[in-house]
Amino acid sequence: MNRESLTIGKLAREAGINLETVRYYERRGLLPKPPRTASGYRLFPADATLRLRFIRRSQELGFSLKEIRELLALRVSPRTTSAEIRKRTEVKIADIEQKIKSLESMRKSLRKLTSACAGCGPISECPILESLGGEGA
Amino acid sequence: MNRESLTIGKLAREAGINLETVRYYERRGLLPKPPRTASGYRLFPADATLRLRFIRRSQELGFSLKEIRELLALRVSPRTTSAEIRKRTEVKIADIEQKIKSLESMRKSLRKLTSACAGCGPISECPILESLGGEGA
DNA sequence: CTTGACCCCGTACTACGGTACGGGGTTTAC
DNA sequence: GTAAACCCCGTACCGTAGTACGGGGTCAAG
Numbered sequence: 001m002n003r004e005s006l007t008i009g010k011l012a013r014e015a016g017i018n019l020e021t022v023r024y025y026e027r028r029g030l031l032p033k034p035p036r037t038a039s040g041y042r043l044f045p046a047d048a049t050l051r052l053r054f055i056r057r058s059q060e061l062g063f064s065l066k067e068i069r070e071l072l073a074l075r076v077s078p079r080t081t082s083a084e085i086r087k088r089t090e091v092k093i094a095d096i097e098q099k100i101k102s103l104e105s106m107r108k109s110l111r112k113l114t115s116a117c118a119g120c121g122p123i124s125e126c127p128i129l130e131s132l133g134g135e136g137a
Numbered sequence: 138m139n140r141e142s143l144t145i146g147k148l149a150r151e152a153g154i155n156l157e158t159v160r161y162y163e164r165r166g167l168l169p170k171p172p173r174t175a176s177g178y179r180l181f182p183a184d185a186t187l188r189l190r191f192i193r194r195s196q197e198l199g200f201s202l203k204e205i206r207e208l209l210a211l212r213v214s215p216r217t218t219s220a221e222i223r224k225r226t227e228v229k230i231a232d233i234e235q236k237i238k239s240l241e242s243m244r245k246s247l248r249k250l251t252s253a254c255a256g257c258g259p260i261s262e263c264p265i266l267e268s269l270g271g272e273g274a
Numbered sequence: 275c276t277t278g279a280c281c282c283c284g285t286a287c288t289a290c291g292g293t294a295c296g297g298g299g300t301t302t303a304c
Numbered sequence: 305g306t307a308a309a310c311c312c313c314g315t316a317c318c319g320t321a322g323t324a325c326g327g328g329g330t331c332a333a334g
Contacts, residue, residue: 050266057239057269062199089251096244107233114226116213126212129187132194
């Protein structure tokens, strides 16, 4: 157990995540199965911390664990054709851009609200409703 | 029941949401309690549809029902001071901007991946991990 | 060579966000 | 005036994402 490897407890502490949650992510396929010591202890590579933080941030952005697993699976690899990866990646990018648009629309509404506050002017009852109302995907 | 009002069933259909879910949102305080007919039927204002769509979209952006309730409560009203609203709104805007930044960072990583695909060049194992790794809030 | 901190595993429990069910009253259309 | 479609309510149930528990083995320090 050199300093490149982390026991599950250290990893959890470093990433600020419950130890049980790390085990849970492993079960759900979000962390690759780590090698074990002779006695069965998990030895995670140091960059597992990064992966855990990625998972947490992605959840805050509204991705489910299943979607996050798909995001993590996007990589150039000999197993899959470039075209395949490229297609999947472009779908994800479109997803992300939709989210960005929605957030920008919300921000715009909220900014309108703060300027109404500043001016002490009465404004529509709940301006945020003006955002995100569309039918679009 | 003029055509400005919607029964719960119509509202649910228009918003593309399960009827029980509408009741649930009402219980959770995301929809104001609607007036009722003499026999107890709910009569929602037409713009409840907008509100439901806002809720759905916000969920996709990673907001919990509790946070969405807070977003919907942001409005100029006689009940609260301008300064108070302004403060709360600015906090939400900061939230949203953080999300936008994270999404942009993800997008950047994915774009890098597609160009690697295009060039058939080998690239880092999982470039998406390079995004969202930061400690920041 | 024991004590405390750590790890193993399976299983149970929790919170959140719905969704279904079922027994009953109401409204609409024929 | 009756059948179909709709609504009421409470309660039970579900999937997702954890979180806790507990009985047992392991490792490092004194």
